[in-house]
Amino acid sequence: MTIADSLNQLKMQMKTELTERQNEFLMYGRSSSMEKGEINRLCRQVSIESPNLLKGDCVYNAIVPVGNCPPKGARILVVYAGACYRRARETSNSSIGSLNQEQLCREMSDISFTAAALAQMQSAGSYGRENSLSQTSPQNCGYRDAALFPGFEVAGVIESLGSELKSTCGFTVGQRVCLYPYDGVPAGYSEIFVVPDLRYLIPIPDNLELSVAAMLPTGALLAMSSILSAHKIIDNLHKKSKDANKPVKLLIVGTGGLALWTLRIAAQHFYTKDSKDKVEITVASLRDEGLEMAKHEFENINFVQWSEDLYEKQLIERTLDSCNGLVDIVIDFGTTSRSLHRSLQCLNDGGVVLISEETAEKLLPKFSRKAEERKQHIEPVPLGTIEQLHEVVRLVANNEITPPPHTVFPAEQAAEVIRKLVHSEIPGRAILKFHDIE
Incomplete structure (x- = not known):
């Protein structure tokens, strides 16, 4: 039929x-x-x-x-x-x-x-x-x-x-x-x-x-918008870096549907022939099943578990060990004050945390001063454009991104x-x- x-x-x-x-x-x-x-x-x-x-x-x-x-x-x-x-x-x-x-x-x-x-x-x-x-x-x-x-x-x-x-x-x-x-x-x-x-x-x-x-219209689109925002920051960091071979460290927080989309789009976007050595990606998992699901799919990505059973200091130390030090960019879809506070602790001076515009309305008033004191930046990420949604559909339809x-x-x-x-x-x-x- x-x-x-x-x-x-x-x-x-x-x-x-x-x-x-x-x-x-x-x-x-x-x-x-x-x-x-x-x-x-x-x-x-x-x-x-x-x-x-x-x-x-x-x-x-x-x-x-x-x-x-x-x-x-x-x-x-x-x-x-x-x-x-x-x-x-x-x-x-x-x-x-x-x-x-x-x-x-x-x-x-x-x-x-x-x-x-x-x-x-x-x-x-x-x-x-x-x-x-x-x-x-x-x-x-x-x-x-x-x-x-x-x-x-x-x-x-x-x-x-x-x-x-x-x-x-x-x-x-x-x-x-x-x-x-x-x-x-x-x-x-x-x-x-x-x-x-x-x-x-x-x-x-x-x-x-x-x-x-x-x-695709929200989860994948916001993930695409986040990666494109991160890409601009990465380009600027490479231009300012004295060591052209030093990779930029990107931390993605969470393994819900939104973070899983971000991980897949990041791998497709950054792990190309020309840029595979310029970006190091780490995923901080908020749930065990999300961590195991992602581990089996990506070989070149580091993973760290953010178990709520551990003390905050232990989680930060575990993350820094997995990332080999502080990171340059965090894409945080944890949507909680605790998650954002932890992300800032894992971030370099001058580093950037990307959060959704909706989350920003709730969290920016609490963390703007703290980030400024640490010379860090919290940037809201817009949902994305119609043109970007067309591109997401094309990439998924052509099997360039696996949902x-x-x-x-x-x-x-x-x-x-x-x-x-x-x-x-x-x-x-x-x-x-x-x-x-x-």
């Missing part, structure tokens, strides 16, 4: 489900927008929140409205989405102020509450943006989680194209794509995404699995997947599957 046949079959299936979903939705409040025809579909959305002590569940299923296809945009049928959570909790910008956390955790697991709230917001014209109560759609509230962009690591097929697009637009219905996480992209693991502009869509070659493509291992799970098993991720029971990445088209 071709992708086009599969897409048509899915459309028929979703059409038959639409009436049932509309009835369930309208039982709790009628949307004026739906009456006017502005909403022509409902779809399911999986919202993954931070595991915490206040609630037993951290995965919620909702029925959410899907708008018309934008005139110059597209609607994407999501086939795969990267499943993530993070330990550090922070309040979402769209949290509902009228509910306390305990009440919110209890009510958000009830689809009737979600449907009623959505309908009320639709009637008030406030769906998808803040209103006078600083509320948005309830599936985007509470403690938000899922790596850098919750539910934005998606890959699928084009379900429909805008009415103002010409046949020469470069895309076709049924085409395989992944989504660049642009500002304003809806949060949550939704089975349909409405994309306002085709420039945010990245074509996926036939020889690249869609489940792999779903890992980290991943396991696919049905979207209905999202709660169990998060439980396993919390206990480090899934090696590599976990991918949620919404539709079966391959």
Whole structure:
């Protein structure tokens, strides 16, 4: 069966489900927008929140409205989405102020509450943006989680194209794509995404699995952006160095999906014929399984385990032994104060620690003065550009970069997947599957 046949079959299936979903939705409040025809579909959305002590569940299923296809945009049928959570909790910008956390955790697991709230917001014209109560759609509230962009690591097929697009637009219905996480992209693991502009869509070659493509828009892209930032620093260090043969020492912290991507891209980027002796790479592993996984793949890279059972001084000494002294650059995806403090202790005077922009918002106020006193620098790394995502897709599709291992799970098993991720029971990445088209 071709992708086009599969897409048509899915459309028929979703059409038959639409009436049932509309009835369930309208039982709790009628949307004026739906009456006017502005909403022509409902779809399911999986919202993954931070595991915490206040609630037993951290995965919620909702029925959410899907708008018309934008005139110059597209609607994407999501086939795969990267499943993530993070330990550090922070309040979402769209949290509902009228509910306390305990009440919110209890009510958000009830689809009737979600449907009623959505309908009320639709009637008030406030769906998808803040209103006078600083509320948005309830599936985007509470403690938000899922790596850098919750539910934005998606890959699928084009379900429909805008009415103002010409046949020469470069895309076709049924085409395989992944989504660049642009500002304003809806949060949550939704089975349909409405994309306002085709420039945010990245074509996926036939020889690249869609489940792999779903890992590229944030994890692999941020890793690429980090390596390119490190490359500029390395070039400057080589220019200033009195010893042209002295290699620059690079330390990568963490072996989660993000750090594993960084390790692979760093090896592809630096271990070339011309530069293999100019950079020494060491990985500081935060988990045993991550360390063992990476050890078997790379012969020219040093590894050191950052076991939380050891004293801080022991960990620093162990790292310096593995790196043969202080390092010049650290790419730190540990996202904690302790990890960044340790990275600074392993860094040369004048050295640079690269951290994600999101982490920088939390950690820079705490560490800027300390780094300045040590004549060190902490630099935020941006997510990366659309052009860089195109390049990541090309490199992975051409087998120039091997993706980290991943396991696919049905979207209905999202709660169990998060439980396993919390206990480090899934090696590599976990991918949620919404539709079966391959």
